[in-house]
Amino acid sequence: MILLRRAERSTRYLFLERSSRAQPVSTCSSDSAASEGAASDEVDSFFRQQNSALARLLHLRGLQHGWRLFGELRRRNVVTWNTMLAAHVHHREIVRARELFDGMPRRDVVSWNTMLLGYSLTGQIENARHLFDRMPERDTFSWNIMISGYGRCGWIIDAVHLFEKMPVKNVVSWNAVVTGLLANGEVDWAMEMWSKMPIRDSATLSTVVSGLARNGMLEAAERHLLKADEGDVDAYNTLVAAFGRVGRVDDARRLFEMIPSGCRDGKGSANGFQRNVVSWNSMIMGYVKAGGIRSARRLFDEMPERDRFSWNTMIAGYVQSQELDEAAALLQQMPEPDERTWNLMISGFARSGDVERAQRCFERMPHRSAISWNTIIAGYERVGEYRAAMSLFSRMLASGVAPDGHTLSSALGACAGLASLRQGAQVHQLVTKRVAVDTPINNALVTMYSRCGSLTDARRTFDSMTTRKDVVSWNAIISGYAQHGHAEEALRLFSRMEEEVRPTHITFISVLHACCHGGLVEEGRQCFDSMARDHGIDPRVEHYAALVDLLGRHGRLEEAMGIVGGMPVPPDRTVWGALLGACRVHRNDELARIAMAALAAVDPAGSAPYVLLCNMHAGVGRWAEAAEVREAMEQQGIRKQAGYSWIELQSGLHVFAAGDKSHPLALEILATADSCSRAIRDETHAGDLPCIQPHSS
DNA sequence: ATAGGGTTAG
Numbered sequence: 001m002i003l004l005r006r007a008e009r010s011t012r013y014l015f016l017e018r019s020s021r022a023q024p025v026s027t028c029s030s031d032s033a034a035s036e037g038a039a040s041d042e043v044d045s046f047f048r049q050q051n052s053a054l055a056r057l058l059h060l061r062g063l064q065h066g067w068r069l070f071g072e073l074r075r076r077n078v079v080t081w082n083t084m085l086a087a088h089v090h091h092r093e094i095v096r097a098r099e100l101f102d103g104m105p106r107r108d109v110v111s112w113n114t115m116l117l118g119y120s121l122t123g124q125i126e127n128a129r130h131l132f133d134r135m136p137e138r139d140t141f142s143w144n145i146m147i148s149g150y151g152r153c154g155w156i157i158d159a160v161h162l163f164e165k166m167p168v169k170n171v172v173s174w175n176a177v178v179t180g181l182l183a184n185g186e187v188d189w190a191m192e193m194w195s196k197m198p199i200r201d202s203a204t205l206s207t208v209v210s211g212l213a214r215n216g217m218l219e220a221a222e223r224h225l226l227k228a229d230e231g232d233v234d235a236y237n238t239l240v241a242a243f244g245r246v247g248r249v250d251d252a253r254r255l256f257e258m259i260p261s262g263c264r265d266g267k268g269s270a271n272g273f274q275r276n277v278v279s280w281n282s283m284i285m286g287y288v289k290a291g292g293i294r295s296a297r298r299l300f301d302e303m304p305e306r307d308r309f310s311w312n313t314m315i316a317g318y319v320q321s322q323e324l325d326e327a328a329a330l331l332q333q334m335p336e337p338d339e340r341t342w343n344l345m346i347s348g349f350a351r352s353g354d355v356e357r358a359q360r361c362f363e364r365m366p367h368r369s370a371i372s373w374n375t376i377i378a379g380y381e382r383v384g385e386y387r388a389a390m391s392l393f394s395r396m397l398a399s400g401v402a403p404d405g406h407t408l409s410s411a412l413g414a415c416a417g418l419a420s421l422r423q424g425a426q427v428h429q430l431v432t433k434r435v436a437v438d439t440p441i442n443n444a445l446v447t448m449y450s451r452c453g454s455l456t457d458a459r460r461t462f463d464s465m466t467t468r469k470d471v472v473s474w475n476a477i478i479s480g481y482a483q484h485g486h487a488e489e490a491l492r493l494f495s496r497m498e499e500e501v502r503p504t505h506i507t508f509i510s511v512l513h514a515c516c517h518g519g520l521v522e523e524g525r526q527c528f529d530s531m532a533r534d535h536g537i538d539p540r541v542e543h544y545a546a547l548v549d550l551l552g553r554h555g556r557l558e559e560a561m562g563i564v565g566g567m568p569v570p571p572d573r574t575v576w577g578a579l580l581g582a583c584r585v586h587r588n589d590e591l592a593r594i595a596m597a598a599l600a601a602v603d604p605a606g607s608a609p610y611v612l613l614c615n616m617h618a619g620v621g622r623w624a625e626a627a628e629v630r631e632a633m634e635q636q637g638i639r640k641q642a643g644y645s646w647i648e649l650q651s652g653l654h655v656f657a658a659g660d661k662s663h664p665l666a667l668e669i670l671a672t673a674d675s676c677s678r679a680i681r682d683e684t685h686a687g688d689l690p691c692i693q694p695h696s697s
Numbered sequence: 698a699t700a701g702g703g704t705t706a707g
Contacts, residue, residue: 055698082698089699113699144700151701175701206702237703244704281704288705312705319706343706374707406707 055083082110089118091369093402113141120149123436144172151180171199175207182211205235213242218251231273233259237282244286252286281309288317312340319348339367343375350379355388368399374406381413389414390423405435412444416451420648424448439467443476450480471501479510487518505537512546516553524550541567545574552582557591573603580609584616592616607633607640 081104088097097118104111112135119128132138132146143166150159163169163177174197181190194208205228212221221242225235236259243252260274280303287296300306300314311334318327327348331337342365349358355376362368362376373396380389393411396403403411408431415424427448431441442465449458462469462477474497481490494511497503508531515524528547531537539547544567551560560579564571576599583592596609610633617626633639646655654663663669 052698079698084698086698108698110699115699117699139699141700146700148701170700172701177701179701201701203702208702210702232702234703239703241704276703278704283704285704307704309704314705316705340706345706347706369706371707376707378707404707410707 055087078104078106078108078111081106082108082114085111085114085118089114089121092118092122094118094122094124095402109135109137109139109142112136113139113145116142116145116149120145120152123153125149125153125155140168140170140173144170144176147173148176148180151176151183154184156180156184156186171197171201171204174199175201175203178204179207179211182207182215185215187212187215187217202230202232202234205230205232206238209235210238210242213239218242218246218248222255233273233276233279237276237278240279241282241285244282244289247290249286249290249292252283256283277303277305277307277310281307281313284310284317285313288313288320291321293317293321293323308338308340312338312344315341315344319344319351322348322352324348324352324354337365339365339369339372343369343372346372346375346379350375350382353383355379355383355385368401370396370401370404370407373399373401374404374410377407377414378410381410381417384417386414386417390418403430403434405438405441408435409440409444412441412448416444416448418648419452419646421449421452421454422648424452437467439465439470439473442467443470443472446473446476446480450476450483455480455484455486469500471504471507474501475504475506475510478507478514482510482514482517485514485517487514487520487523490514490518491520491523503535503537505531505540505543508537508539509542509546512543512550516546516550519554521550521554521556541569541572541575544569544571545578548575549578549582552579553585555582555586557582557586557588561591561594571598571602573599573606573608576602577608580612584612584619587616587620589616605638607638610638611640 081100085097085100085104088094088100097115101107101111101115112131116128116131119125119131128146128149132142135142143162147159147163147166150156150162159177159180163173166173174193178190178194178197181187181193190208190211194204197204205225209221209225212218212224218239221239225239228235236255240252240255243249243255256275256279259279280299284296284299284303287293287299296314296317300310303310311330315327315330318324318330327345331341331345334341342361345361346358349355349361358376358379362372365372373392377389377392377396380386380392389410393403393407393414396407408427411427412424412431415421415427428445431437431445435441442461445461446458449455449461458477458480462473465473474493478490478493478497481487481493490511491514494503494507497507508527511527512524515521515527524547528539528543531539531543544563548560548563551557551563557579560582564575564579567575576595580592580595580599583589583595592613596613599606599609610629614626614629614633617623617629646653648654656663656669661667661670
């Protein structure tokens with residue numbers, strides 16, 4: 001790399017001369033120029049073989065192994081450099097690709113095109129444009145790469161503009177611009193362009209069928225397909241997959257049956273119109289999507305030949321139906337599971353909560369990409385094992401695999417879970433350095449800052465977002481204000497939100513919590529009522545729990561009980577728990593007994609009713625009763641999980657459990673907590689507060 | 698060794 005950097009410095013401002021042959025970039029590499037000129041046919045053929053060996057190696061073993069062979073070849077031949085460059089682009093290693101590109105002793109138009117492609121595939125279309133404008137020469141590939149790149153990045157006007165400016169268009173250019181228009185929802189424009197196409201090939205039909213299907217126009221797609229009647233199996237496959245994707249498995253099957261099977265009589269058709277492995281895979285995928293795992297398996301067993309896609313789709317199906325043993329059984333039968341197979345298994349185990357098994361798969365796989373790391377990190381993050389998630393994240397960084405947006409979102413989620421502002425801010429640094437900051441990343445940052453206690457940073461991130469704020473962004477910031485007790489600001493943001501995006505059920509949970517913590521009982525009540533009425537969102541059990549909490553906490557116990565009694569869904573432990581908590585604060589023994597019995601019924605193993613009842617007795621000095629409850633609890637083998645709180649300060653991480661006095665400053669901390677508790681009690685007249693209990697044992 | 702259309706993983 002040092003060598004490449006030096007080369008980069010010497011060549012940065014030199015431009016290639018216009019030529020169809022590779023040119024030396026720097027005058028000091030005259031030896032390679034000379035050898036290039038003198039290359040005999042035998043030498044050329046030797047390098048061709050070496051280069052295809054390099055390409056194979058890169059394909060099979062990844063970049064690390066390729067480097068070795070590359071090192072021996074690189075001084076000789078521009079194709080070698082291009083092979084390596086293409087491999088980096090293929091792996092989306094754009095920074096390394098650029099380093100390589102800058103360090104190349106010579107470049108031809110393929111080198112430039114490959115670099116354009118790299119930027120276009122990683123969404124950095126401005127960088128691609130910058131290079132495109134400075135290219136010493138352009139060919140049709142260059143223009144086509146830019147047109148499809150603009151289309152992919154959503155800059156459809158620029159794509160069309162470039163297409164019109166392009167001197168010599170080929171069929172790929174036309175297909176690319178039609179694809180771009182369809183991918184950006186410009187159906188009419190696309191079809192107009194399509195009708196003007198001077199040349200079409202087999203990809204044209206697939207382009208239109210797929211584009212229409214992706215715009216939800218499945219019937220129009222089918223009309224086009226049948227009208228063209230080219231017997232193009234790829235186009236049929238597109239539609240089989242498209243019907244499958246939206247769950248219309250019968251339509252998918254109908255199309256699938258229209259493709260000649262061609263395997264029994266060996267007839268097929270003259271132009272090769274017969275089912276291929278993709279047809280079968282697409283059909284299997286349709287069944288998998290529709291939950292028809294048995295039908296999928298039947299096809300899988302029936303199909304004449306299977307490829308990696310078939311195996312992986314089938315395994316994905318079992319993973320999705322949570323039949324992980326079946327998935328593992330198929331994994332056993334595969335001759336060579338590939339990276340995707342392992343990733344599927346990892347995500348399957350992780351999603352089922354079995355992160356240990358997920359990690360065993362992770363450790364077994366030979367080559368881990370960013371996706372593998374992301375899958376296992378997200379798995380740990382999702383089950384709340386934030387420390388494990390962060391330690392894998394460090395391992396990933398150390399292993400040299402570049403983190404992407406998915407990685408950093410998960411890492412931010414783990415920091416949020418740990419409430420670790422310090423680590424969160426470090427990940428934020430990586431975000432600004434390493435990835436394009438899109439909406440999901442911004443959302444993760446807002447959540448992280450708010451959960452780590454820095455509402456100011458959360459708000460700053462939210463306000464300075466340059467990408468579109470989606471419903472998750474709004475939910476994140478509203479929930480932040482809710483958790484920090486700023487009910488008015490949460491409600492203000494909620495009204496602003498309603499002007500831009502549709503709230504979801506998650507929004508209402510945050511708003512209800514905000515009202516609860518801010519004492520805005522009436523507003524909360526109205527908000528709950530407006531959910532179904534104005535927004536068409538039926539309250540779920542979580543909303544009922546929040547409403548009961550809101551009413552109960554503010555002393556409206558009968559009203560809360562009325563809500564519980566009238567619920568269209570059975571109240572669960574969160575609802576009864578909220579009611580019980582309220583009974584305790586407002587000392588309503590009678591209702592507490594009802595709630596406690598109900599809670600014990602819906603959650604027999606839970607300790608909450610016992611603990612609360614015990615504390616109620618203890619709170620008014622009924623020690624014998626308190627002891628009785630405790631005994632009953634022990635007899636039934638119910639144990640309270642110790643609750644922990646922690647805070648991260650300059651001095652490190654401080655962890656506390658109830659009644660735990662092991663901290664060196666325990667006495668001072670408890671005294672401060674106590675005085676806070678008193679101050680709040682005086683301020684709010686809220687009876688005794690369940691949240692701070694330095695005296696509980 | 699580089700461009701457009703088809704099926705799987707975060």
